[in-house]
Structure formats: C-alpha cells, structure tokens
Amino acid sequence: MTAPTHAGPPISGTTRLYALLGDPIAQVRAPGLLNPVLARRGADAVLVPMRVAPGDVAPVVRALRQVANLHGILVTVPHKAAVLALADRVTARARLAGSVNALRREPDGAWSADTFDGDGFVRGLVEAGHDPKGLRVCVVGAGGAGSAIAVALLDAEVAELRLVDTDPGRRDELWRRLSEAYPGRVSAATGPRLADVDLAVNATPLGLRPDDPLPFPVSGLPAHAVVADIIMKPAETALLRAAGERGLAAHPGEPMLAHQIDSYLDFFDL
C-alpha cells in the first residue's frame, strides 16, 4: 500500500468534489495533505486525483464543469498553462504567469482561476530563512510552476531574475510579459548563468524520475547560494543531494505545497 494511513473524509451523496488534474498523477501530494484536513474539519468535501493526458485536458475540464457537485479543480504538471484558457476569469498574477493551478465554480456559474504556486514557494522560502528580497535569482523552467514562481519572486522584490528554458518560444513569451510588468529586472537565457546567483530554482519536472539528468549543474554556483527544487517526490532529488554534497543550502519542494494548502482551503471556502 502506497496510500497514506490518514483516513479520508466520509463521502456521501451530499459531498462536494474537488479534482486534481495531472499527468503523471501518482506523485501528487495535495490529496494526501488536504483530505485529512477536510476530515478533521468535518467538511463534507473530498479532493480526488485524476490522471489526464494533455490532449484530453480541455474536454475533461469542460465535462467536469458540468458535474454539479464538483466545485473546484486543482491543476498540476503539465496542464497549468492549458487550463488558463478554460477559465472564465483569471487573476492578474495568473495571467502574468500564464499559468493557473486552481479553478473554482463561482455563485454565478462562471469558473475563475488563480495560481498559488509562486506565493506558496516564496512563503516557504522565507520561512526557511531564505528571504529572496534583493537577491539575484535564476529560475530554470518557464512552465506553469516556473512562471508563477517568477512572478511571485519579482513581487517579493528580487533584484534580478534570470529565466532559463530549453524552449525559447515559451521562455521569451514569459520574458516579454514580465519585462513589461517589472522593467529592467528580468533577463532570459537558454542555459543557466549561475556563477553570480544567490538562489537557483529548479522549476522543471526533471527529478521526478530516478534517471532524469540534473536540471542544472551545481558545480558553477557560489558557495553561499541556495538551491531550491519544486519536485516533491522524491523529497530529496538528485539536484538537492548534489547541492548538499557541495555544502550549498538545499530547499525542497514540500514547503511550496504545504504553504498552498491554506490558500486552497481559503480559495475553495472550505
């Protein structure tokens, strides 16, 4: 059994549903974290994982919107950008990031979307003693989570943000949006320039699978640098292990999610 030992909430015909869409899905942590909270609160609600391939996400979201007792959707890799287009309303920060990770049914029947990835990441970082204010930061991966983290780091007043992605199209599109909103603080590159950064963030999926290559080498980082990873499973990725072996501070993926659980509960009014 790989399921957590915490009991889930009781489920009956009156239970409100929340779905978490991702692909792969086995690694997701939110159901294991959120459901015991719902059970303890006596909320008549449950979050269930749904593995949905990228080509199916639009029809699946459209269908889930027709499920009357389904009140919200969480979104993880690789759907965070695609789902933005399926919401009726999107917050400014999510539109800037080009990424959403939560949708809810509004009282008028419309679906609104927001992203809590960046906010959760920054709050986790600050709590761990790594306030990003004034730092030079390199974010590797301009996908859904990376984009949201980039926006939140700029809002948290990093001095300089370098965007790295192997896909120049999506990297430059994000760079254009962020440069307009935060002039003079954002640059973009195909490969990481790490020699003078204070914080390097892996926001790619590299590290989910045991045979993934490192998203960036830790050898070029200065001795005071912090290496952060958004991967939650395994808790210690090869990147964080390599950082630790070099004596660098390693910040895991877990706090980003832990700090989002309260945001989800607020957003869904649970």
Place this chain on the structure above:
Amino acid sequence: MTAPTHAGPPISGTTRLYALLGDPIAQVRAPGLLNPVLARRGADAVLVPMRVAPGDVAPVVRALRQVANLHGILVTVPHKAAVLALADRVTARARLAGSVNALRREPDGAWSADTFDGDGFVRGLVEAGHDPKGLRVCVVGAGGAGSAIAVALLDAEVAELRLVDTDPGRRDELWRRLSEAYPGRVSAATGPRLADVDLAVNATPLGLRPDDPLPFPVSGLPAHAVVADIIMKPAETALLRAAGERGLAAHPGEPMLAHQIDSYLDFFDL
C-alpha cells in the same frame, strides 16, 4: 452535517477512482456504504458521487473514460438507459433490460457494462422471505431500475409480469424485448391492474420528494400482497407507509443496494 460518520478511505495520487453518476445525487447511498468497506479492506480506491444532468451524461462519460486512474462508473437515475449506449460491451441481461448501472475499464482499454439492480432486488426480496417464484407481479416504472428488476424477476421464475409505465413508448419497447425472451409471461398496461397481484413494485422515482404522489394506490391490492419500493431515501416512503397502514407486507429499497455492494466489489475487482 448529513455525511455519514464512517471515515472514507485514505486518498493519494495512487488512488483508483470510481464515479457514481446520477441526478439528483444527494440521496445516493452507495458511496456511504462502499467507501467504509474499501477503507476497512485497505483498498486504494474511492467512490465519489457526481451530479450530472441528462443532457451532459454522454460528454461526461466520454471524458471520464479519458481519466486514466478512473476504473469504473456506477450509474443511477436517470442515466441507466442512456449510459448503455456509451459502453463498448454490454451483458445480455443488461441489453435485455435496456439498462446498465455499472461500467468498468477492461485491461484492453474497452469499457464493459452490466446491471446489478435486478439481481440485488431479487436477492433482497428472497432474503426477506418473499421468494417471487410463481407469483403474479406488477412492476410500475419501466425505466432503468424497473427494466433490470423485470428481467431478474422473470429469471427468478415469476408466473406473470405486468409492466406499467406512463410512457407507452418505453414500456412497449421493453415489453417487446421481454416477450421475445420470456414468451407468454409478460403483459403491459398504462395503469396498474392490482386486484390479483401477489407483489407490486415501485420502480419509479416517485417517493424521492416529500410531495410526490403515490406511484400506485395500495387500496386495490389483495390482503396477502407484498409492496416493494426501490427508493432508498427516505427509508420509509409514503407508499410503504400506506401499505403498512393497510396491513400489507412492505419491502424497502435498502436491501436491493445492500445486496449489490458485493456485486460491485466483485465487478470492480476491489
């Protein structure tokens, strides 16, 4: 809180999903009965209710088939006939009934469907001491559950089966199929002829709402007759109360579902 107090199974990224589709949905009992069994067995699986309007059931089922960790669908009022057409394979008894209440994903990716309503109903009836063999029976309601119950009662060797439905089209369509399979034992009428029946079954949704009229009058039934209802919520419908007040044996909806829980567990290999 209307949710049951039994804890549900723990839910993580590896959990297999099962969905129960109906409209309305608040009254459904299967999640409250099945999930505690799954939790006790340590099965990494959960059944969640989904309220889906009739016009949306086809796209919703098609979308759920694309959810890779969703392995089965239960179907209740009013979708049991419509969902038959959405399965790749249908058992003979379900095709005869024109009604399915369970679909599962097969190893080859196809979806197969069966109905357990009739079997559960007859087993509950027999266990309560009302073996239908040799009886004259009137089934009121030729929808999904009524059709499946009619097939199971004929398989259980009732002497005569009268089908009643206010919709002559669907009643006669079922009558034609059943007459071919069980020649000389099936008749059809618009209103119930109850004066000489041994068992009268309500298989309509009448009784779900407090202000529903009775599906048929109990005044015309002989004193030895059994009145059965498939409505599960409320446990004592106005029909069963009226039958009891007349001194007739009243058989509630609960046993039909209770006897299906094991069938579902077998069908889904849980």
